[in-house]
Amino acid sequence: MLKKRIFSLIILCQVVGISLFAQKYPYQNAKLPVEERVADLLSRMTLEEKVRQMDMYNGANLKEGEAFSLALAKELIGEKLGAGAVHDYYPKDAKAANQLQEFIINNNRWGIPALLMSEFLHGYMGEGSTAFPMNIGLGATWDKALMEKVGEVIGTEGRAHGVHFGLGPNLDLGREPRWGRIAETLGEDTHLSAELGTALIKGIQGKDLSSDRSMVAEPKHFAAHGSPQAGGNAGPVLLGERSVRQDYLPVFRKAFMEGGALGTMAAYSEIDGIPNASNEWLMTEVLRNEWGFKGIVVSDLGAIRFLQSSHKSSDSPKESIRQAISAGIDMQFYDFPNDQFQQTIIELVNEGSLDISKVNRAASGVLRLKFLLGLFENPYTEQRLIDERNHNQENQNLALEAALKSMVLLKNEGDLLPLSKSLKKVAVLGPLANESVLGGYSVKNKKAITVYEGVKQLLGENTEVVYSEGVPLIYKGQPIPMANFKTKDKSQNGLNATFFNNRNVEGEPVLTRIDKQVAFEWPGSPGEGVGEDHFSVTWEGYLQPDQSFSGWLAVSSDDGVRLWVDDKLVIDNWEKGATSIETAPMDFVKGKEYKIRMDVWEGGYGAKAYLNWNMQKPDLTEAIAQAKSSDVAIVVVGESNELVEENKDVSSLELYGLQKEFVDAILATGTPVVCVVLNGRPLSINSLDQKVPAILEAWFPGEKGGLAVAQTLFGDYNPAGRLPVTFARSVGQLPMYYSAKPTRNHRYVDEKITPLYPFGYGLSYTSFDYKDLQITNQGEGKIHIEVTVTNTGTQAGEEVVQLYLSDLISSVTTAVKELKGFQRIHFNAGESKRVSFDLKPEDLSLWNRNMERVVEAGKFRVMVGKNSQEGQSDTFTIESAIKLKN
Numbered sequence: 001m002l003k004k005r006i007f008s009l010i011i012l013c014q015v016v017g018i019s020l021f022a023q024k025y026p027y028q029n030a031k032l033p034v035e036e037r038v039a040d041l042l043s044r045m046t047l048e049e050k051v052r053q054m055d056m057y058n059g060a061n062l063k064e065g066e067a068f069s070l071a072l073a074k075e076l077i078g079e080k081l082g083a084g085a086v087h088d089y090y091p092k093d094a095k096a097a098n099q100l101q102e103f104i105i106n107n108n109r110w111g112i113p114a115l116l117m118s119e120f121l122h123g124y125m126g127e128g129s130t131a132f133p134m135n136i137g138l139g140a141t142w143d144k145a146l147m148e149k150v151g152e153v154i155g156t157e158g159r160a161h162g163v164h165f166g167l168g169p170n171l172d173l174g175r176e177p178r179w180g181r182i183a184e185t186l187g188e189d190t191h192l193s194a195e196l197g198t199a200l201i202k203g204i205q206g207k208d209l210s211s212d213r214s215m216v217a218e219p220k221h222f223a224a225h226g227s228p229q230a231g232g233n234a235g236p237v238l239l240g241e242r243s244v245r246q247d248y249l250p251v252f253r254k255a256f257m258e259g260g261a262l263g264t265m266a267a268y269s270e271i272d273g274i275p276n277a278s279n280e281w282l283m284t285e286v287l288r289n290e291w292g293f294k295g296i297v298v299s300d301l302g303a304i305r306f307l308q309s310s311h312k313s314s315d316s317p318k319e320s321i322r323q324a325i326s327a328g329i330d331m332q333f334y335d336f337p338n339d340q341f342q343q344t345i346i347e348l349v350n351e352g353s354l355d356i357s358k359v360n361r362a363a364s365g366v367l368r369l370k371f372l373l374g375l376f377e378n379p380y381t382e383q384r385l386i387d388e389r390n391h392n393q394e395n396q397n398l399a400l401e402a403a404l405k406s407m408v409l410l411k412n413e414g415d416l417l418p419l420s421k422s423l424k425k426v427a428v429l430g431p432l433a434n435e436s437v438l439g440g441y442s443v444k445n446k447k448a449i450t451v452y453e454g455v456k457q458l459l460g461e462n463t464e465v466v467y468s469e470g471v472p473l474i475y476k477g478q479p480i481p482m483a484n485f486k487t488k489d490k491s492q493n494g495l496n497a498t499f500f501n502n503r504n505v506e507g508e509p510v511l512t513r514i515d516k517q518v519a520f521e522w523p524g525s526p527g528e529g530v531g532e533d534h535f536s537v538t539w540e541g542y543l544q545p546d547q548s549f550s551g552w553l554a555v556s557s558d559d560g561v562r563l564w565v566d567d568k569l570v571i572d573n574w575e576k577g578a579t580s581i582e583t584a585p586m587d588f589v590k591g592k593e594y595k596i597r598m599d600v601w602e603g604g605y606g607a608k609a610y611l612n613w614n615m616q617k618p619d620l621t622e623a624i625a626q627a628k629s630s631d632v633a634i635v636v637v638g639e640s641n642e643l644v645e646e647n648k649d650v651s652s653l654e655l656y657g658l659q660k661e662f663v664d665a666i667l668a669t670g671t672p673v674v675c676v677v678l679n680g681r682p683l684s685i686n687s688l689d690q691k692v693p694a695i696l697e698a699w700f701p702g703e704k705g706g707l708a709v710a711q712t713l714f715g716d717y718n719p720a721g722r723l724p725v726t727f728a729r730s731v732g733q734l735p736m737y738y739s740a741k742p743t744r745n746h747r748y749v750d751e752k753i754t755p756l757y758p759f760g761y762g763l764s765y766t767s768f769d770y771k772d773l774q775i776t777n778q779g780e781g782k783i784h785i786e787v788t789v790t791n792t793g794t795q796a797g798e799e800v801v802q803l804y805l806s807d808l809i810s811s812v813t814t815a816v817k818e819l820k821g822f823q824r825i826h827f828n829a830g831e832s833k834r835v836s837f838d839l840k841p842e843d844l845s846l847w848n849r850n851m852e853r854v855v856e857a858g859k860f861r862v863m864v865g866k867n868s869q870e871g872q873s874d875t876f877t878i879e880s881a882i883k884l885k886n
Contacts, residue, residue: 025040025041025044026040027040027041027044027110027376028376030374030376030377034368034371034372035368037371037376038364038367038368038371039364041110041112041367042360042363042364042367044110045110045363047346047349047350047356047359048081048342048346049081049108049109049110050359050360050362050363051342051345051346051359051363052081052082052083052084052108052342053084053112053362053363053366053367054084054325054330054331054332054341054342054345054359054362054363054366055083055084055085055331055332055338055341055342056084056085056086056087056117056298056331056332056333056334057076057077057083057085057086057087057338058086058087058088058334059086059087059088059089059090059100059116060088060089061076062076062077062086062089062100063089063096066091066092066096067096068091068095068096068099068100068103070099070103073100073103073104076338077103077104077107078107079107080107080108080109081107081108082104082105082107082108082110082112082113082114083104083114084114084115084331084366085114085115085116085117085165085331085366086100086104086114086115086116086117087116087117087118087167087333087334088117088118089116089118089163090118090125090126090127090161090163090444091116091126091161091162091163092126092127092128092161093383093386094161094162094380094381094382094383094385094386095383097116097161097162097163097380097381098162098380098381100114100116101113101114101116101162101379101380102380105379111376112367112370112376113370113375113376113379115164115165115216115366115369115370115373115375116162116163116164116165117163117164117165117166117167118158118163118165118166118167119166119167119168119441120154120158120166120167120168120204120215121135121167121168121169121170121184121440121441121442122134122135122138122150122439122441122442122702123153123154123157123442123443123446123702124154124157124158124161124163124166124443125441125442125443125444126157126158126161126163126443126444127443127444127445127446128390128391128443129157129158129390129391129443129446130153130157130390130391130395130396130398130399130443130703131399131438131442131443131446131448131702131703132150132153132154132398132399132402132403132702132703133399133402133403133406133699133700133701133702133705134183134184134438134439134440134442134680134699134700134701134702135169135170135183135184135185135186135439136174136182136183136184136185136186136187136680136681136699136700136724136725137402137403137406137698137699137700137701137702137721138150138186138196138200138402138406139185139186139187139192139193139196139724139725140187140405140406140407140408140697140699140721140722140723140724140762141196141402141405141406141721141824142192142196142721142722142724142800142822142824143196143405143824144195144196144199145199146401146402146405147196147197147199147200147203148199148200148202148203149203149398150200150203150398150402151199151200151201151202151203151204151205151217152203152204152206152213153203153395153398154166154203154204154215155203155204155205155206155213155214155215156213156389157389157390157391157395158215159211159212159213159214159215159381159385160212160381160385160386160388160389160390161381161386161390162380162381163215164215164216164369164373164375165215165216165218165263165369166204166215166216166217166218167218167220167265167298168217168218168219168220168441169186169197169200169201169204169217169219169220170184170185170186170219170220170221171185171186171193171194171197171219171220171251171252171255172184172185172220172221172224172225172226173185173187173188173189173190173193173224173226173227173247173248173251174186174187174188174226174724174725175188175226175227175735175737176226176227176228176231176734176735177231177653177681177682177725177728177734177736178230178231178649178650178651178653178681178731178734179226179228179231179232179233179649179681180233180440180644180645180646180647180648180649180650180680180681181226181233181440181645181646182226182644182680182681182682182725183439183440183644183645183680183681183700184439184440184441184646185226186724187723187724187725187759188724188725188726188737188738188739188759189724189737189738189739189759189818189819190247190248190250190251190739190818190819191818191819191820191821191822192724192819192822193251194250194251194253194254194255195254195822197219197251197254197255197259198254198255198258198259199259200217201217201219201255201259201260201261202259202260204216204217205217205259205260205261205262209262209369209372209373209374210372210373210374210377210378212378212381212385214373216261216262216263216295216369216373217255217259217261217262217263218261218262218263218264218265218295218298219251219252219255219256219259219261219263219264219265220264220265220267220300221265221266221267221268221269221276221300222252222264222265222266222267222276222282222283222287222297223244223248223249223252223267223271223276223282224237224239224244224248224249224267224269224271225237225267225268225269225276227239227248227735228269231649231650231651231734232649233268233646233647233649234267234268234269234306234310235269236269236270236273237269237270237271237272238272239271239272240272241272241847241851242812242847242851244271245847245851245853246814246846246847247739249286252264253291256287256291256293256295257291257292261295262294262295262296262369262372263295263296263297263298263369264287264293264295264296264297264298265297265298265299265300265333266279266283266297266298266299266300266303266324266328266329267300267303268300268302268303268306268310270311275303275306275307275311275313276303277299277300277303277304277306277307277323277324277327277329278307278313278314278320278323278324278326278327279327279328280326280327280328282327282328283297283327283328283329284327284328286886287328288328290886294365294368295365295368295369296330296331296362296365296366296369297328297329297330297331297365298329298330298331298332298333299324299329299331299332299333299335300333301333301334301335302333302334302335303324303333303335304320304321304324304329304332304335304336305317305320305335305336307319307320307323307324308320317336317340317344318344318347318348320335321335321336321341321344321345321348322348322353322354325345325348325354325358325359325362326354326355326358329362330361330362330365330366331362331366345359396703396704399702399703399704400704400707400708402702403701403702403704403705403707403708404708404711404712404717405720405721405824406698406699406701406708406721407696407697407698407701407708407709407712407717407719407721408696408697408698408719408721408722408723408761408762409694409695409696409697409712409719409721409762409763409764409765410677410689410695410696410697410757410761410762410763411689411692411693411694411695411763412693412694412763412765413693413694414693416672416674416693416694417674417694417696417713417715417765418712418713418714418715418765419632419674419713419714419715420714421458421459421463421714421715423459423463423631423632424463424464424631425463425464425465425466425629425630425631426455426459426463426464426465426466426630426631426632426634427465427466427467427468427623427626427627427629427630427632427633427634427671428451428452428455428465428466428467428634428636429467429468429469429470429623429626429627429633429634429635429636429666430469430470430471430623430635430636430637430659430662430663431469431470431471431472431473431636431637431657431659431662432451432473432636432637432638432640432678433450433451433452433467433468433469433634433635433636434450434451434452434453434467434469435450435473435640435678436448436449436450437638437639437640437641437678437700437705438700438702438703439641439644439645439680439700440641440644440645440646440680441646443703446703447703448701448702448703448704448705448706449703449704449705449706449707450705450706451634451636451676451678451698451705451706451709451710452465452467452636452706453706453707454705454706454707454708454709454710454711455634455706455709455710455713455714457706457707457710458707458710458711458714458716459710459714466626466630467626468622468623468626469623470618470620470622470623470662470665470666471618471620471657471658471659471661471662472618472657473638473639473640473642473643473656473657473659474580474581474640474642474643474656474657475581475614475618475657475658476554476556476581476610476612477551477552477554477612477613477614477615477616478612478613478614478615478616479517479518479519479610479611479612480517480518480543480611480612480613481517482494482516482517483546484543484544484545484546485516485517485541485542485543485544485596486541486542486543486544486593487514487541487542488540488541488542490542492514493516494514494515494516494517494541495514495515495517495518495539495540495541495596496512496514496539496540496541497511497512497513497514497515497537497538497539498511498512498537498538498540499511499512499526499527499529499530499535499536499537500535500536500537501529501530501531501534501535502534502535502536503534503535503536503560503601503602503603504536504601505536505537505538505599505601510529510530510535511526511527511528511529511530513527515539517611518539518598518609518610518611519609519610519611519612520607520608520609520610521606521607521608522602522606522607522608523606524606526607533602533603533604533605534602534603534604535601535602535607536599536600536601536602537599537600537609538597538598538599538600539596539597539598539611540596540597541596542593542594542595542596543565543593543594543596544591544592544593544594545588545589545590545591545592545615546590546591547588547590547615548587548588548589548590549588549615550586550587550588551585551586551588551613551614551615552583552584552585552586552613552614553565553570553571553583553584553586553611553612553613554581554582554583554584554610554611554612554613554614555571555573555579555581555582555598555609555610555611555612556579556580556581556582556608556609556610556612557573557579557600557607557608557609557610558579558602558606558607558608559576559600559601559602559603559607560573560574560575560576560599560600560601561573561574561579561582561598561599561600561609562574562598562599563584563596563597563598563599563611564595564596564597564598565584565586565594565595565596566594566595567595570584571583571584574599574601580642580643580648586613588613588615596611598611618658620662620665623662623665623666624665624666624669627666627669627671627673628669628670628671630671631671631672632671632672632673632674633666633669633671633672633673633674634674634676634713635662635663635666635673635674635675635676635692636675636676636677636678637655637659637662637663637675637676637677637678637688638655638676638677638678638679638683639656639678639679639680639681639683643656644679644680644681645680650681651731652684652731653681653682653683653684653728653730653731654683654684655683655685655687655688660687663675663687663688663691663692664687664691667691667692672693673692673693673694674692674693674694674695674696674713675688675692675694675695675696676695676696676698676709676713677695677696677697677698678698678699678700678701678705679697679699679700680699680700681725682723682725682726682727682728682757683727684727684728684729684730684731684756685727685756686729686730686756689756696709696712696713696719697721697723715765718764718765718766718795718796718797718798719762719763719764719765720762720764720797720798720799720800720824721762722760722761722762722800722802722867723757723758723759723760723761723762723867724759725737725759726738726755726757726758726759727755727756727757727758728755728756729751729752729754729755729756730751732748732750732751733746733748733751733755736755737759738755738758738759738760738817738868738869739759739815739816739817739818739819740815740816741813741814741815741816742813742816743813758867758868758869759819759867759868760800760802760819760866760867760868760869761867761868761869762800762867764793764797764798764799765793765795765797766791766792766793766794766795766796766797766827766829767791767792767793768789768790768791768792768793768799768827768866769789769790769792770787770788770789770864770865770866770871770872771787771788771790771872772786772787772788773785773786773787773862773864773872773873773874774786774787774874775862775874775875775876777876777877777878780841780882781839781840781841781844781855781878781882782838782839782840782841783838783839783844783862783876784836784837784838784839785803785821785836785837785838785839785862785864786834786835786836786837787801787834787835787864787872788832788833788834788835789801789825789827789832789833789835790827790830790831790832790833791827791828791829791830791831791832792830793829794829795829796826796827796828796829797826797827798824798825798826798827799824799825799827799866800822800823800824800825800866801822801823801824801825801835801864801865801866802819802821802822802864802865802866802867802868802871803819803820803821803822803837803862803863803864804817804818804819804820804862804863804864804865804868804871805817805818805820805839805843805844805860805861805862805863806818806860806861806863807844807846807856807858807860808858808859808860808861808875809858809859810846810856810858811846811848811849811856812846812847812848812849814846817861817863817868819868820837820839820843821837821839821843823835823837835864837864841855841882841884842884844860844878845882845884852883853883853884853885853886854881854882854883854884855878855881855882855884856878856881857878857879857880857881858877858878859875859876859877860875860876860877860878861873861874861875862874862875862876
């Protein structure tokens with residue numbers, strides 16, 4: 001009984017923030033300035049203790065199921081040095097968070113707590129949290145106040161779980177739509193991304209980081225990562241310093257200097273030949289010396305290692321680590337085994353290859369965050385915070401609001417929308433009509449309201465709502481049945497499977513067995529003795545069709561895959577990584593035996609392997625029949641995580657697979673058709689624009705997405721989202737963003753020069769008129785602009801008033817126009833409002849030929865309107881040049 005009371009007292013002390021470590025030293029005095037506390041603690045630490053603060057541990061390896069494992073913690077972290085940070089832990093309750101933190105505090109001599117890190121791109125990723133629209137959809141809201149509220153929810157839900165540091169938001173400019181991570185961005189534009197991203201960061205970090213509602217935000221990927229060559233993830237960025245400073249760095253500058261962000265992530269990519277993970281100019285000269293950054297720089301997962309393996313700018317892990325830490329990286333992200341990383345830094349310092357000041361900089365940055373977060377005083381969380389705040393009704397309401405505000409009406413021919421709620425029968429059709437599509441880095445195990453479910457929920461029992469998939473999003477055929485396989489010796493059905501604990505299908509097998517078919521998705525190890533990651537497998541045997549048909553064999557995998565038929569290599573994606581589907585044409589002959597071999601390797605984070613054929617073709621009969629018998633057909637098309645996500649880059653922007661043919665088949669029924677597009681990138685939906693009377697761009701709209709779509713289609717909500725990216729007509733037009741240089745042209749003989757839909761575009765169920773633009777030059781580069789906006793329609797709605805600026809003659813080339821201001825404003829029917837903007841010298845500035853940030857004397861044009869192509873314009877003149885700070 002006495003032991004229980006002592007233990008309860010200890011826990012109580014921890015919960016209320018009473019340190020079990022006596023206050024002997026200045027760093028333990030919460031009344032002292034943070035910098036004094038950092039300096040005092042750092043002065044007492046050994047090199048080994050400092051280096052430990054620079055390392056991140058994988059929290060998934062510290063749990064048994066969902067419970068903290070003391071034995072695993074002792075094995076992985078040890079009992080002397082604690083841990084700088086722990087990622088991927090995602091505690092489900094306060095007990096799991098507190099047990100880990102208690103272990104780390106009690107197992108280093110200074111009582112230093114750990115930073116618990118997490119992903120939180122569009123919602124804290126821990127299971128059960130609130131899932132907001134994918135970031136490109138959040139960009140479509142053009143709503144700064146909303147972004148700050150979304151950030152507050154993310155920070156509140158994460159911190160309630162004892163998490164302190166989040167890997168986001170993504171502030172890359174989405175100027176390459178082939179790139180799978182464009183879905184994570186807030187759009188293509190510098191000003192829009194800076195304003196929305198900074199608002200998001202302010203919400204996440206709050207006014208006081210020590211609050212139990214605040215987390216550290218880590219905007220990524222630093223820098224210019226969103227414009228990779230040919231759209232390949234982590235591909236080289238072919239830009240010079242001026243372009244980077246003019247277009248890409250201002251987003252991060254605002255995030256750090258105005259938003260106060262205290263983390264960032266060094267990107268995988270390179271800028272002008274210098275890998276970001278070893279770019280001293282970027283991480284030290286600009287980030288720290290020019291902008292005064294006091295947070296920490298974390299490598300993107302493996303970015304330090306890639307200096308040797310990918311960039312070939314280093315000849316060893318040791319040299320890679322030296323380059324990265326010297327340039328400005330403070331913490332590794334699973335680049336190397338923890339012991340190797342730490343011992344290498346210690347060795348580099350001891351031999352004089354790495355200055356101790358670099359280690360002090362990095363360790364100080366980590367310690368500073370821990371003091372600012374109040375972790376030395378209150379390192380623990382409480383279960384009541386999780387119970388009260390996680391996914392509460394208020395947060396769910398905000399998820400619905402964000403989804404509604406992200407809806408962009410692209411077309412509404414004949415005012416087909418909004419639909420009447422008195423319709424007798426509504427068909428909701430298509431590959432995504434009843435699919436939960438949340439996008440990458442979404443809340444674990446979250447199920448979103450689908451469009452079909454949302455329409456049913458909105459219309460209730462008075463309307464019959466029917467559903468049919470029609471065609472699958474990615475037609476993968478069918479897994480080949482066991483009866484059609486024979487082992488290598490032809491003695492039984494199935495295929496011989498041989499597993500290796502390496503990626504190369506070589507060496508001593510760790511598992512052999514006979515598999516009935518190749519149709520696997522493994523979240524962990526695929527079998528006894530096989531690792532969860534970094535394994536390979538080969539399947540061998542014979543395929544014998546039981547009927548003749550012309551079709552294909554198909555493979556799906558994560559990661560590399562290759563397939564032989566009769567010893568001929570017919571599919572080779574061995575170096576590619578994840579493969580949604582790859583097909584090899586084949587004429588199957590009944591009874592004929594085909595020799596088969598399929599290899600797969602797995603690199604990390606789950607694996608899948610499928611060997612399919614297309615004996616059965618998609619059947620549209622049901623969907624067509626439902627469309628014919630309905631008053632309207634809502635057809636839902638687009639993408640899923642298999643087509644747009646990290647490492648899911650594409651070579652085409654067309655609707656994937658059979659979707660266009662499916663829409664054509666439904667249009668042929670004569671029933672009115674509305675298309676809803678769920679996607680993470682701007683698709684070239686030319687065929688929809690030409691044929692379908694009404695199109696709603698819904699992105700990946702979060703957990704309440706289906707309800708938001710329904711409320712928009714049936715008029716409960718008047719859409720006012722605007723495109724944060726330009727929609728190209730074809731891949732051949734790329735790059736296709738509105739703020740291009742004046743010499744860019746699209747004078748193709750086979751394509752139009754205009755985009756399909758311009759940046760900033762979006763329709764409404766009402767109409768707006770712009771009049772009486774007035775510009776007042778207030779001197780010293782300060783410009784005041786006013787315009788009258790009137791809702792000329794018959795119902796209330798919101799308009800996004802957009803201001804664009806053009807520098808008409810300049811010493812270096814500038815964009816034809818750039819967004820410099822926007823406001824999302826509600827108008828009652830018939831209401832007029834005088835809308836004003838104020839431009840500052842920074843808005844007029846450029847980087848001149850001497851790489852100085854200046855406002856040049858000369859004439860500028862202002863355009864204010866409803867998108868980047870429509871508006872009222874006038875000019876003003878700057879009489880004298882103005883020089884600005886970097």
